[in-house]
Amino acid sequence: MTGGDVASRATLQTIADKVGVSRMTVSNAFSKPDQLSAALRERILATAREIGYVGPDPAARALARGTTGAVGIVLTSSLRFAFTDLVATSFLGAIAEQLGPTGLSLTLLTSSDDGEIIPARDVAIDGAVVYSCDPTSTAVQFLTRRRLPLVYVDQDPVEGIPAVNVDDRSGARAAAQHLIDLGHRRIGLLLSGLHGTHGLITPEDVTVDGHASKQRMLGWRDALDAAGITPLMARQAGTDLAQAKAAARLLLDRPDRPTGLLCFSDAVAYGALQAAEELGIRVPDELSVVGFDDNPLAVQIRPTLTTVRQDVQAKGRLSAAALSQAIEDRRAGRSGAAEHVLLPTELVVRGSTAPPSAG
Template sequence: MTVSNAFSKPDQLSAALRERILAAAQEVGYVGPDPAARALAKGTTGAVGIVLTSSLRFAFTDLVATSFLGAIAEELGPTGLALTLLTSSDDGAVIPARDVAIDGALVYSCDPTSTAVQYLSRRRLPLVYIDQDPVEGIPAVNVDDRSGARAAAQHLIDLGHRRVGLLLSGLHGTHGLVTPEELTVDGHASKQRLLGWRDALDAAGITPLMARQGGANLEQAKAGARLLLDRPDRPTALLCFSDAVAHGVLQAAEDLGIRVPDELSVVGFDDNPLAAQLRPALTTVRQDVQAKGRVAAAALARAIGDTRGDRPVTADHVLLPAELVVRDSTAAPPPD
């Protein structure tokens, strides 16, 4: 017990005694009580999970995701909670959402009907939803995607565009050109951005040409863009689900010899670091992903504390602002 206190409760020992114990431990190579045994005794793991619908590679290659995860890790640092990445996979011997020991979880842009979310709920772990449809009793953090998308569409309308295209990304549903009746979208953010675009376009009497790309990487974005651009009646402006999608549009336009913004205006969403580096610099909608990460991490730490203290979880639904950032990729449409 005295040795254990030297590592975990230093205020229980005199400074001299603790120093002697730590020196002896270092001499024999002892690093402290076994974390697994300590977790079992305390009934806590000291770790929280974040569930990603995409593969874990996405967390390290997508600029928005890396910034978001970095903010979470920074916010959790002083709490002593470690962050564990979990896939939503359920086809192996180990199912992360069911089997990994965690004290709570962040559910980030996941299908709410996925087995991963169901397993976490059945484990009765404290949860925080991010970029999800809010659910009563669960803390949630979202961006005001709808107002941001509405501002982006209105910006193009104010410039004089009447032939507008929408390019969405997703893993499920129809790929290719779609009509409003055929269109299905994945996730809360996609639905809200589509609603915002249509708010402005419908009010202006504009029926957009819409396409859905078959995935999230650059080549798939370029293929989706060509569906809208490689045609005689191509739009004079495109609204894109993300800056990554807009990057694909700019490359496809260059391949087709379409000048941006002289012949085509392009608007992204996110304002990730790529947006200002592209040429032309990308007009986009800024969401503060670092604030989103910090608010979500703080909400989860609070929910875990409420649960340990046998208090009702504070289930606030936070809506963060989105802001249009006008750069060089948008201009008035070319003369007919």
């Protein structure tokens, strides 16, 4: 037993003597609050505050329980994405809210492995959500080797691992069909991703990153192929506004420019709208633009953005619930079912789309 353990036990006993309860009751006030009445717990905590005791040492408690009390969210190679992408921040917020009552804390993990500390290998966690990552990345491999409970989100489903996805293909198909029904025949696709050819691309050059990108491409092509339309395509190297604008200009600054654009995300669509404004192309009179996600930006920009809505809040809540259940099943020695959830999408028509002009 360490000196810290002895000191903690002595402090718990001091509080117990002052309140007139057992040391175990005091311990439960910190670790198992549901086993005490609200009034008794508050008396214990007030006494603890009075003597300056903040609670059991987290490291010692984790060692005793065989659990860390933390779960990881594995993102792309840059954690900046978690704080700058509106969809990612909404998703993480929903996870944090769902985890609140469980007592589990949230740890953001980069999938980068260039350093002495590799988060997926070295950070103490009880389980992880793998969010829109390359499934062949070393981060996913390390988590798998550690045999941690995992939940895949915006990933290709894998047998034995719970997954939460949205129906990207159906949503993208509806977006493309919307432009076709309006009468558009010259349609462009604005893609996003780190791998493959960047700039103007042909159907033969297309390399699509990740589950969502693949499914959205399939959905667009379902409708376009059926209508006999071969789209113009451009791909940006990253996700920031400047790159989106640059890719959009490749499609718009040409004599045979598209009259309609299908964009991988609302963020990419915003870049397209800015590029159109800089080129003097009026939206939706001369160009229709469709995004994907229905993030808060979609109703803030002008014209308001036609887009495909996904329920990011539900995706976050379901992901957290699935991970909490998987962790609980592991602790109880149960073999829980690995459910694969597919959330619906919905086309939301706003001011950025209209029939093509006669000219």
